[in-house]
Amino acid sequence: MHISTTEASRKSHEPEPVGARALREWITGEQEQYSRVFLVESGTSVETVAAVAREDDAVLLHAQSGPYDGPAHAFRFTGALSEVGDELFLGERGVELQDYVAAAFVQIIGPTTVGFFDETGWQSFLDDADLARRTGVFPSSLIDPRVLLANRRALAAPGELATPSAIRVGSDGRVSVGLQGEVIGEVDELATVIESRLPRAVALGGMVPRQALIEGLTGRGWIGRYLNATDLIKMLRLANGVEKISGFGWSFVDDAHADAEPSASDPFLLETSDGFVLADVTTLRRQLLSPMTAKVVDATQTSSAPEIAVERLARECGLSESDANGLCRDAATALNIHFGTRAHASCQAASGSGR
Numbered sequence: 001m002h003i004s005t006t007e008a009s010r011k012s013h014e015p016e017p018v019g020a021r022a023l024r025e026w027i028t029g030e031q032e033q034y035s036r037v038f039l040v041e042s043g044t045s046v047e048t049v050a051a052v053a054r055e056d057d058a059v060l061l062h063a064q065s066g067p068y069d070g071p072a073h074a075f076r077f078t079g080a081l082s083e084v085g086d087e088l089f090l091g092e093r094g095v096e097l098q099d100y101v102a103a104a105f106v107q108i109i110g111p112t113t114v115g116f117f118d119e120t121g122w123q124s125f126l127d128d129a130d131l132a133r134r135t136g137v138f139p140s141s142l143i144d145p146r147v148l149l150a151n152r153r154a155l156a157a158p159g160e161l162a163t164p165s166a167i168r169v170g171s172d173g174r175v176s177v178g179l180q181g182e183v184i185g186e187v188d189e190l191a192t193v194i195e196s197r198l199p200r201a202v203a204l205g206g207m208v209p210r211q212a213l214i215e216g217l218t219g220r221g222w223i224g225r226y227l228n229a230t231d232l233i234k235m236l237r238l239a240n241g242v243e244k245i246s247g248f249g250w251s252f253v254d255d256a257h258a259d260a261e262p263s264a265s266d267p268f269l270l271e272t273s274d275g276f277v278l279a280d281v282t283t284l285r286r287q288l289l290s291p292m293t294a295k296v297v298d299a300t301q302t303s304s305a306p307e308i309a310v311e312r313l314a315r316e317c318g319l320s321e322s323d324a325n326g327l328c329r330d331a332a333t334a335l336n337i338h339f340g341t342r343a344h345a346s347c348q349a350a351s352g353s354g355r
Helices: 020-028 046-052 119-135 152-156 187-193 200-204 210-218 223-236 291-301 306-317 321-335 345-349
Strands: 003-007 037-040 058-062 073-079 087-090 093-099 112-115 147-149 166-169 174-177 183-186 268-272 275-279 285-289
Touching (some): 020 037, 020 058, 020 073, 020 087, 046 058, 046 187, 183 187, 268 291, 275 291, 285 291, 306 321
Parallel strands (some): 037 058, 058 073, 093 112
Antiparallel strands (some): 003 285, 073 087, 087 093, 166 174
């Protein structure tokens, strides 16, 4: 099995503004550096937050807030991030809040976060995801490097129970989850409400009934991979709809026997002008693959068990099952790929795979 490896090119970046990592984690709900991030609006009791925030937390404090003397990492901001058109600044660098639908039509001139403010925006997001699944063409706003999608963690696992990791303490004394989430209590109850295990979908607010929202996402078991695919396009600067991404309008092993969805975090198989590539959005690594290795990867990731992958690969490539088994085993070890999770029939039908 021939594998050649290169590192994905990294663009040089200006230094991040102080607090940018905390703000990013608060917007997306994805925990990386901090366990929890509190955004505290002006007029709120800073002492209450200081009493509950821990050393591994971060606190984003409005510049007009009082002094902070707690163990968490604290950063000051100006502006706001609540309504469409709002801008929040860390020093001189800011991020603007836009509606998901509008973001496709307005000119993006700087860091922008997009969210869902009504049922129309929510349905547009689902429709765009379905289109990308069938055709490999992604919404332009989500593959713009300047755009950050709000509440990504909740979108990927809406029914998962967890304590909130992104908390807004409003100037009116109400405590809510993330950028647009539901109110879960009052500031006087902060110590208690932030320890409550809630469905992650509470971060998406009440634009549609919660159960309908959860069903709309869980019925698309590939939605987490879709979100990571938008990161992949940004990372490699792929031409939208030109380079092929397995699972999104294309499958290299198109035998109608795939029974699984790749893990959201597994590397992506692509067909580009350079050949077949395996790219990992977590490690930023990419590896050139031979056509045979690419088939092994595709069969492995879209099969729920080793015996299914082996049977498919043997049939596709005219191999003995013993040889096919060895190739699958070697690929799993060398390339850090995994067998997929069994997919619902509706999810498989939506893939629109083709050569």
